[in-house]
Amino acid sequence: MNSNREPSFPAPAHWIDGRAIPFDGPVIEVVNPATGAVIATVPEGTAGDVDRAVVAATAAFPAWAATDPAERAAVMRSIAAGLKARSEEIAVAISTEMGAPISLARWGQAAMPIMSTEAIASVESDFPWSEEIANSLILREPIGVVAAITPWNFPLQQVVTKVVPALLAGNTVVLKPSELAPLSARIFAEVAAEAGLPAGVFNVVHGTGPVVGEALAGHPAIDMVSLTGSTSAGKRVAAVASGTVKRVALELGGKSAAVILPDADLKDAVTRGLASAWTNSGQVCGAYTRMLVPAELHDQVVDLLREAAGEYTTGDPTDENTRLGPLASEAQRTRVAAYIERGVADGATLVVGGPGRPVGLPTGAYVKPTIFANVEPDSVIAQEEIFGPVLAVIPYTDDDHAVWIANSTIYGLNGAVFGETEHALAIAKRMRTGQVDINGGQFNPLAPFGGYKQSGNGREYGRFGLEEFLETKAIQR
Structure with a gap:
């Protein structure tokens, strides 16, 4: 590859209700950290953009939640196949936007999300979606609309570890990817649509944490927020989310x-x-x-x-x-x-x-x-x-x-x-x-991942990650 040639990326757009939404407002520049060159721009989203995405996700929720889990798992496997077909494109995009060596980008940034998606999909077949305990019927049901806020270090992998289990659980999702490394989120959205994910089930709103992230965390129609990021960012999201007592899952810093x-x-x-x-x-x-x-x-x-x-x-x-x-x-x-x-x-x-x-x-x-x-x-x-x-x-x-x-x-x-x-x-x-x-x-990829103390709460991967995105209901009879 020639380091002096920058790959081209789509015009700035959010992804709402199953399609790219053209944007002509202020943008955020995406910079190649190896060269300092601006390689793309994404929208500098607003609380209004969040509202539009949440409306789409809310409207799509009832039908997607009612879909058989096996059918949802089949869509996840199709997403994995779509990511595999575009794996080199993903590796180049992530390498260019956040500096990972191309050899690492191929296995760590592009191949791992495929493996993780397949692993999460495999959980569906023997997961206890319902069970009987004495005279109680225990049901595990989707929470609703989930906000996913993801970082720049493994941009697609972190999207997959939140979005795929959330979707498999029957939720709809609004994603805010990092503004430093947002490009693979668009690829994921396109792949998900081609895999048969209904419009509105997955949405992307670009922007900064203080604007878009806080709008998501505090939105009354968001039922859960899952964030991977710094411990300081996690504390802020938890504080904002507490106003509506929504579920908060945090995967934070480490030493x-x-x-x-x-x-x-x-x-x-x-x-x-x-x-x-x-x-x-x-x-x-x-x-x-x-x-x-x-x-x-x-x-x-x-x-x-x-x-x-x-x-x-x-x-x-x-x-x-x-x-x-x-x-x-x-x-x-x-x-x-x-x-x-x-x-x-x-x-x-x-x-x-x-x-x-x-x-x-x-x-x-x-x-x-x-x-x-x-x-x-x-x-x-x-x-x-x-x-x-x-x-x-x-x-x-x-x-x-x-x-x-x-x-x-x-x-x-x-x-x-x-x-x-x-x-x-x-x-x-x-x-x-x-x-x-x-x-x-x-x-x-089937074992739980998550932290003690100020490294966060909740778990990702396997059935443990799926359980994070489910409510538990007991029906006595």
Whole structure:
């Protein structure tokens, strides 16, 4: 691919009641973070646009809710097939709008949503839509109109993990994608319509969080809002939504710990831990951004990290060999750079990376992928979500100390333990976090994903994600 050629995208439009709605008002520019070039524009939506989408979703709800779940699942499988047919287009769009290297974009940004959609659809056949408990008939019914607010780091994957289970449950949806990475939402809307999703069941309103996001969260005809984003954004949505006592599901920030035990395979643990911390340029809510290591093995782990870091190339995301692209925006680059400077100022040992731009990349939203060692557990870079390629290595003295450090932040989204299986499992059970991987346990799209503490509430994926979008009714007879 030629990095000097920008792909073309449709004219700005919302997607309401089954079609693109042309827009001639103020727009938001979508910028390629690698080049700084404006690649597209989307509408700067208003509360009025939200009203129109909610009206369409409300009108479409009764018929869609009455559709047999098996029929809804068939539409979801058709959506998966449609996404697969356009997977390269999706990968290029997401790589261009938020900087993911094209190789990552193909499997992480385009292929994962297909797999997730298929997995969610598979839940329908044996899900207990109704059951009998003594003299009660228990029914699981759709909530109504769902607002989905999604982020820019995995733009289509986050759409799928909310919209597909919401639709499978029989709800109608109004989506606000991130204004930084909105392009794949249009592709999803087109694919869904071609798959047979009735008009009004899925709608897209572009715009900013303070305008469109708040209008959705506070709208009296919205029955549920599901948001993935920062913890501060989640707190605001929850506060606005409380006025109508609607259901709120939040998947928020993380500061996940990878605990390396003395009996671990150190090289494997370091390789996997660094891959998690730096994948997608560290812009992953569940990334293992803290590596907890036995104090006596600290220096050995640091040497292995230094060696592993040499395998990561930072550069043009259109280059097939690039492993780390730019951050998603110049604002994000500035934010992450400030954290790197703070780590240096606070006395952490700089292993690789550090302040300033990578060599040979004087422009674009690039930072140096960075590793700090001898990090204090209560320091800023060990406590706050950086959302960039910055790993903090923290020494510990024994199991109790490791668990205390792992649980010492306001977050509880993800985690990992490396070591002898039973030893690792014992540590995993003590970690206050929504999921823990042991020795590189494989991602399971049917297992629940979500956080403890200020990492949010509710769960996504599999039957757990489907249940989030359902009401439960008991009929006694």
